Amino acid sequence: MTSRTGGGRVVRIVTALSLFLILCSGMACRNSGRTGKSGVMIDPQNLPRLDWAEIERLARGTTVNYGMWAGDEARNRYFRGPVTEDLRQRFGIELRIIPLGDVAETVNKLLNEKGAGKTNDGSIDMIWINGENFGTAKQGRVLWGPFAETLPNIGRYAAGARQRDFGTPIEGYEAPWQRAQFVMAWDTARFDAPPLDIPALIAWIRANPGRFTYPAPPDFTGSVFLRHLLYHYGGGPENFQNGFDESVYQRAAVPALALLRELRPSLWRRGETYPANPREVDRLFVNREIDLTMSYGPAFASERIARGEYPPTVRTFVFSTGTIGNFNYLAIPFNAANPAGSLVVINHLLSADSLLDQSRVLGSIFPLDPEKLTAEELGRVATLPRGPATLTAGELASHLLPEPDVRYLERLEKDWREKVLQP
Amino acid sequence: MGKPGPMNRESPLRHFGVLEWLGILAILSGAVGPVSLLGLWSFTHAWFWPDLLPREWSLRAWSYLFSPDAGVGEALATSLFIALLVAFLALFIAWPAARVVAGAWFRGKRALLFLLLLPIIAPPLASTMGMHALFLRFGLADTLVGVVLAHLVPSVPYATMVLTGSFSRFEIGFEEQARTLGASRLQVWRHVTVPAMRPGMAVAAAFAFLISWSQYLTTLIIGGGRVQTLPLTLVAFQRSGDEAVAAALSLIFLAPAVIILLVVGRLMITVNRKDDQ
Numbered sequence: 001m002t003s004r005t006g007g008g009r010v011v012r013i014v015t016a017l018s019l020f021l022i023l024c025s026g027m028a029c030r031n032s033g034r035t036g037k038s039g040v041m042i043d044p045q046n047l048p049r050l051d052w053a054e055i056e057r058l059a060r061g062t063t064v065n066y067g068m069w070a071g072d073e074a075r076n077r078y079f080r081g082p083v084t085e086d087l088r089q090r091f092g093i094e095l096r097i098i099p100l101g102d103v104a105e106t107v108n109k110l111l112n113e114k115g116a117g118k119t120n121d122g123s124i125d126m127i128w129i130n131g132e133n134f135g136t137a138k139q140g141r142v143l144w145g146p147f148a149e150t151l152p153n154i155g156r157y158a159a160g161a162r163q164r165d166f167g168t169p170i171e172g173y174e175a176p177w178q179r180a181q182f183v184m185a186w187d188t189a190r191f192d193a194p195p196l197d198i199p200a201l202i203a204w205i206r207a208n209p210g211r212f213t214y215p216a217p218p219d220f221t222g223s224v225f226l227r228h229l230l231y232h233y234g235g236g237p238e239n240f241q242n243g244f245d246e247s248v249y250q251r252a253a254v255p256a257l258a259l260l261r262e263l264r265p266s267l268w269r270r271g272e273t274y275p276a277n278p279r280e281v282d283r284l285f286v287n288r289e290i291d292l293t294m295s296y297g298p299a300f301a302s303e304r305i306a307r308g309e310y311p312p313t314v315r316t317f318v319f320s321t322g323t324i325g326n327f328n329y330l331a332i333p334f335n336a337a338n339p340a341g342s343l344v345v346i347n348h349l350l351s352a353d354s355l356l357d358q359s360r361v362l363g364s365i366f367p368l369d370p371e372k373l374t375a376e377e378l379g380r381v382a383t384l385p386r387g388p389a390t391l392t393a394g395e396l397a398s399h400l401l402p403e404p405d406v407r408y409l410e411r412l413e414k415d416w417r418e419k420v421l422q423p
Numbered sequence: 424m425g426k427p428g429p430m431n432r433e434s435p436l437r438h439f440g441v442l443e444w445l446g447i448l449a450i451l452s453g454a455v456g457p458v459s460l461l462g463l464w465s466f467t468h469a470w471f472w473p474d475l476l477p478r479e480w481s482l483r484a485w486s487y488l489f490s491p492d493a494g495v496g497e498a499l500a501t502s503l504f505i506a507l508l509v510a511f512l513a514l515f516i517a518w519p520a521a522r523v524v525a526g527a528w529f530r531g532k533r534a535l536l537f538l539l540l541l542p543i544i545a546p547p548l549a550s551t552m553g554m555h556a557l558f559l560r561f562g563l564a565d566t567l568v569g570v571v572l573a574h575l576v577p578s579v580p581y582a583t584m585v586l587t588g589s590f591s592r593f594e595i596g597f598e599e600q601a602r603t604l605g606a607s608r609l610q611v612w613r614h615v616t617v618p619a620m621r622p623g624m625a626v627a628a629a630f631a632f633l634i635s636w637s638q639y640l641t642t643l644i645i646g647g648g649r650v651q652t653l654p655l656t657l658v659a660f661q662r663s664g665d666e667a668v669a670a671a672l673s674l675i676f677l678a679p680a681v682i683i684l685l686v687v688g689r690l691m692i693t694v695n696r697k698d699d700q
Contacts, residue, residue, distance in 0.1 A: 067648055071659040077492045080492040098649065098651075102662075105644075109555075113564075116556050116560055117559075117560075123647045123648065279662070307468075311469075
């Protein structure tokens with residue numbers, strides 16, 4: 001009797017489970033099902049000869065899989081909502097967001113796919129990329145192109161943004177999109193004036209032991225903080241633009257690393273440990289364990305205030321000698337299933353209208369070259385809303401420094417690990 | 424089936440002393456504390472040190488997660504589908520292996536055990552990268568099937584271990600007895616083997632489910648972003664540091680696991696009660 005009900009129950013559970021699985025698979029399949037044509041292949045070599053209207057015609061009715069960093073609620077909402085709708089109406093293109101944690105993982109995946117010979121029908125048509133990841137991807141030949149210089153809307157970006165990305169020649173393998181610039185933040189409720197240049201910052205750290213730290217490189221933000229010291233001791237950014245020079249590096253890196261080592265006892269937890277990323281620095285800042293925080297996004301503090309994560313009294317600042325900024329880019333993977341669709345989407349995202357909308361909704365810096373804008377567009381840029389903690393576009397632009405060659409960056413990260421983290 | 428006697432009804436709690444109760448309290452606070460903190464965070468708008476409680480509350484995180492923009496429903500369905508399928512298949516694969524391992528000693532048994540447990544000893548990143556290269560060749564990368572197979576790799580060894588334990592306590596003679604009494608193979612399985620093995624099966628399936636449920640790296644690499652499970656969504660928000668959304672997502676992530684544990688607990692308890700009779 002007992003055994004009978006026991007076996008019966010297992011059979012019932014298995015039946016229910018199977019039914020549920022079938023139901024679920026229906027849902028899961030529907031979600032992964034593509035709408036419309038899967039994509040249109042184009043040989044990048046034919047791009048210059050193709051008429052743009054022809055590309056738009058080919059792309060109509062296709063789906064573009066956009067591999068997007070998915071950690072920002074406002075960004076997710078904006079791209080899944082208004083941007084998707086806009087692309088559907090204007091170009092008949094279906095944008096599918098593939099949420100990603102980190103583009104470095106995607107580049108690794110592409111390298112793996114290249115190694116295994118998966119050269120077409122890839123799962124991602126478009127990625128958001130820059131710097132080291134672009135260098136790795138271009139060197140590994142996992143990008144589709146060259147395409148960027150054939151985009152009708154690229155002409156309104158400054159030439160500098162189209163030539164080099166952290167020293168890596170772009171050569172049309174990625175299209176400039178948005179701009180980032182390093183800023184620091186402090187809470188005006190705690191003290192009035194922040195340290196406005198590197199010597200002042202060093203003095204401030206010494207005078208306020210335990211109240212400063214930075215994310216451990218190779219974290220992006222920690223790494224850019226280090227580069228400001230490199231420029232400080234190396235005589236400015238000009239010396240770091242044209243390839244790697246060991247003597248230039250040594251002249252700047254030796255004092256910079258010595259300083260960081262010497263400052264360790266004055267850092268948070270006496271420099272025995274470092275936060276892993278800017279968010280951990282943020283947490284310490286909000287919890288009043290430290291008094292300065294930093295970010296690559298000039299609007300970050302305003303966003304945090306709006307979300308209630310920062311008190312409304314937080315403000316951002318840049319060094320009087322300037323802070324490092326860069327562009328981020330859109331690229332197409334070598335095995336993209338739908339390069340034609342990607343081209344149309346990228347060109348749209350690079351248009352002045354779309355960029356104005358992005359700045360309005362996401363608070364991003366308007367990236368186009370002011371000299372290439374019409375008076376009407378300049379007027380619209382001037383009236384863009386700005387968060388309470390965000391510096392004006394003019395203040396940021398007049399304090400903008402370029403990134404060094406990527407080899408300086410890699411070497412500095414490596415030496416920091418060996419000489420500062422574990423001397 | 425008679426009424427359970429008074430001996431069976433007596434709660435073991437009655438014999439607990441101070442130490443046992445302290446232990447239970449510690450376990451409960453360890454489990455409930457963090458979860459209630461997550462609950463607080465998910466409704467938080469502004470929470471600054473040294474405030475004991477959030478200064479302002481908001482429904483932002485929850486309203487976002489329940490909006491179609493967040494894609495949480497799809498991720499939840501995908502996660503559940505994969506985890507249930509993995510639990511089912513892991514049982515299926517582990518069953519014969521466990522039966523053999525639990526049986527009599529034979530030459531090479533140690534080697535076999537080692538091979539069976541190898542997938543949990545090998546570093547997951549290395550094995551996943553290797554799997555990805557292999558799956559690419561067979562067109563399994565970026566597919567749901569590929570992700571299920573990848574999740575089976577760490578799940579099957581655990582399921583095998585649990586079932587081995589159950590089989591070693593299972594008297595195979597009962598099956599033979601039922602067979603001599605004229606039961607068919609299916610009847611033996613249904614009325615003899617399964618009832619005896621049920622607690623082990625429940626625990627093994629639960630293990631496999633939970634292992635699949637919490638996979639991040641394998642899903643990311645093998646699924647290539649095309650297979651979106653809940654941990655992928657969760658990690659993206661944790662990394663970006665949107666505490667409210669991450670906390671709310673964690674609670675959603677926790678719920679099915681708790682339900683599974685409750686179901687398994689029930690399955691085991693009813694069996695134990697019957698054993699007593």
